[in-house]
Amino acid sequence: MYRVILVDDEAIIRQGIKKIIQRFAPEWEVVGEAEDGVSGLQQIFRLQPDLVILDFRMPGLNGLECCERIAAESPRIHRIILTAYQEFQLAKEAIGHGVMGYITKPLDRGELLETLARARTLVDREREEQEQMSLLRHTVRKAAPLAQQLYVQHYLLGQDINELAQFIVESGYGLPFDPDSDHVVVLVVSPDWIEKDSFSAFDVELFMYALTKFVQEWYAGKPGVYILQDHAGQIVVIHGCPGPDTRLAARQAAELADLLRADIAASFKRTISIGMSRIRPFAHTPDAYQEASLAVTYRFVHGGDQVLSPDKLEADNQLPVRMVEQMEASLELLMQGSEEAAYHALERVVFSEPVSPAQLKRFIVHYMLRLAVQMKQMDLDVSETSGKPLSVWLSELEATTTRDSLLGRIKAMIHQLCQSVLRERSLLDLKSAERAKQYVRDYLADGVSLQAVADYMGMNASYFSRWFKYATNRNFVDYLKECRIEKAKELLQQGTYSLPEISALIGYADVKYFYRVFKELTGLTPSEYRKRYQ
Numbered sequence: 001m002y003r004v005i006l007v008d009d010e011a012i013i014r015q016g017i018k019k020i021i022q023r024f025a026p027e028w029e030v031v032g033e034a035e036d037g038v039s040g041l042q043q044i045f046r047l048q049p050d051l052v053i054l055d056f057r058m059p060g061l062n063g064l065e066c067c068e069r070i071a072a073e074s075p076r077i078h079r080i081i082l083t084a085y086q087e088f089q090l091a092k093e094a095i096g097h098g099v100m101g102y103i104t105k106p107l108d109r110g111e112l113l114e115t116l117a118r119a120r121t122l123v124d125r126e127r128e129e130q131e132q133m134s135l136l137r138h139t140v141r142k143a144a145p146l147a148q149q150l151y152v153q154h155y156l157l158g159q160d161i162n163e164l165a166q167f168i169v170e171s172g173y174g175l176p177f178d179p180d181s182d183h184v185v186v187l188v189v190s191p192d193w194i195e196k197d198s199f200s201a202f203d204v205e206l207f208m209y210a211l212t213k214f215v216q217e218w219y220a221g222k223p224g225v226y227i228l229q230d231h232a233g234q235i236v237v238i239h240g241c242p243g244p245d246t247r248l249a250a251r252q253a254a255e256l257a258d259l260l261r262a263d264i265a266a267s268f269k270r271t272i273s274i275g276m277s278r279i280r281p282f283a284h285t286p287d288a289y290q291e292a293s294l295a296v297t298y299r300f301v302h303g304g305d306q307v308l309s310p311d312k313l314e315a316d317n318q319l320p321v322r323m324v325e326q327m328e329a330s331l332e333l334l335m336q337g338s339e340e341a342a343y344h345a346l347e348r349v350v351f352s353e354p355v356s357p358a359q360l361k362r363f364i365v366h367y368m369l370r371l372a373v374q375m376k377q378m379d380l381d382v383s384e385t386s387g388k389p390l391s392v393w394l395s396e397l398e399a400t401t402t403r404d405s406l407l408g409r410i411k412a413m414i415h416q417l418c419q420s421v422l423r424e425r426s427l428l429d430l431k432s433a434e435r436a437k438q439y440v441r442d443y444l445a446d447g448v449s450l451q452a453v454a455d456y457m458g459m460n461a462s463y464f465s466r467w468f469k470y471a472t473n474r475n476f477v478d479y480l481k482e483c484r485i486e487k488a489k490e491l492l493q494q495g496t497y498s499l500p501e502i503s504a505l506i507g508y509a510d511v512k513y514f515y516r517v518f519k520e521l522t523g524l525t526p527s528e529y530r531k532r533y534q
Contacts, residue, residue, distance in 0.1 A: 036059045051077070078100050083103075185250060190235075192271045241253065293373045361406065368413075444507050
């Protein structure tokens with residue numbers, strides 16, 4: 001049914017319209033009548049009909065004044081003006097107030113029925129749109145939590161979050177964390193007992209599924225916590241840290257982690273280790289993830305069944321900044337397959353100045369554990385690549401007594417790993433990598449994403465991300481950011497586009513996010529860059 005209210009100061013006109021409707025348009029129901037504009041508006045706003053038919057000349061408020069009020073307060077209600085005046089200016093003014101049409105007096109039945117039919121078509125279309133919007137809102141309500149989970153996961157793994165962020169905001173939901181102000185701690189939960197070839201792949205998969213569900217249920221109801229599983233099979237917990245007191249938040253997160261460890265041991269009769277990062281800004285979540293992943297590998301040195309945090313480890317494994325920098329340089333060279341350069345980077349640490357045996361051993365152990373994390377995140381396995389499990393390598397290193405023997409073993413390991421890296425890289429189609437990079441440059445304005453490029457290359461998004469890093473020695477998201485900012489620099493120097501236009505042209509829907517990324521990569525705001533280089 002369709003509902004209509006009649007507002008006319010002549011009772012005979014109202015009665016005539018009602019009879020026509022009852023006989024020739026029974027799908028319409030007259031739910032109210034009024035003889036002046038004021039009482040008519042009261043009924044209209046109270047009953048919210050689909051349509052109102054208003055006389056142009058009435059006591060108090062005339063028809064156009066009523067239409068103006070209806071348009072302002074209940075714009076979905078359609079309006080028809082009934083008038084004996086046929087001047088063009090009146091029709092023009094009525095349409096300006098959102099009137100869908102007007103009917104002339106004396107009343108013509110055909111004209112009235114034709115106008116009612118048009119009104120019914122409009123109402124049907126709006127009802128269909130409302131039904132679709134209701135369905136869409138329901139779908140979005142179900143999809144938004146998943147999008148928030150994916151947002152955190154993409155941020156954790158250094159993948160592009162621009163499209164997800166835009167979807168979440170446009171859906172009326174808030175982002176899980178504000179990269180500029182929120183802080184998080186990252187936990188990596190890893191079983192102590194899973195050894196290669198000791199259990200079937202099915203048993204391991206089943207256990208990890210049960211363990212993941214347990215962790216999800218354990219944290220259920222705790223706000224600001226997201227449970228993920230990385231491509232290496234580790235359970236990752238991203239824990240928001242509300243409030244300004246990060247020290248208190250860190251202590252509370254550590255206490256929860258220890259309770260989780262104990263409850264898992266009690267439920268599964270198996271021990272686990274948990275690596276815990278420092279409190280970091282959400283923008284540095286990938287760094288926190290690396291930190292937690294590294295911390296959990298220290299169970300090979302300190303034993304399992306405990307929560308391992310950087311602060312706890314540094315008490316025993318304090319390394320000078322110079323040694324850490326050289327270690328990172330060597331690791332980067334090793335993952336590129338540069339064997340000699342990777343080894344010489346380590347030699348520079350050992351021979352540049354006196355290093356005690358204990359300090360050197362701590363350094364090599366840290367290097368091995370850091371390497372294991374790096375390889376795991378690139379889907380490589382120390383055991384398969386070098387022929388020895390990580391625990392065996394660490395035992396051999398622990399058993400060495402001289403600097404030369406220690407370096408000999410590490411050199412042998414670097415040789416084996418570099419040979420494996422070079423074999424893998426030789427299988428890569430570097431022309432395909434260039435094709436992927438060119439696609440990024442060509443479609444910046446279309447909001448190109450990791451998923452879009454992966455689809456173009458015919459790969460799974462997660463696999464493509466690792467393949468791109470392996471093929472180019474750089475993270476895809478970092479490359480995408482660099483391309484966008486380089487394009488932004490060109491547009492800023494041209495001086496013909498506004499900052500919001502430039503943001504859109506390089507694929508950033510959020511201008512604030514564009515500002516943050518631009519300053520992060522250039523050290524300048526877009527406005528400062530334009531003033532300096534235009």
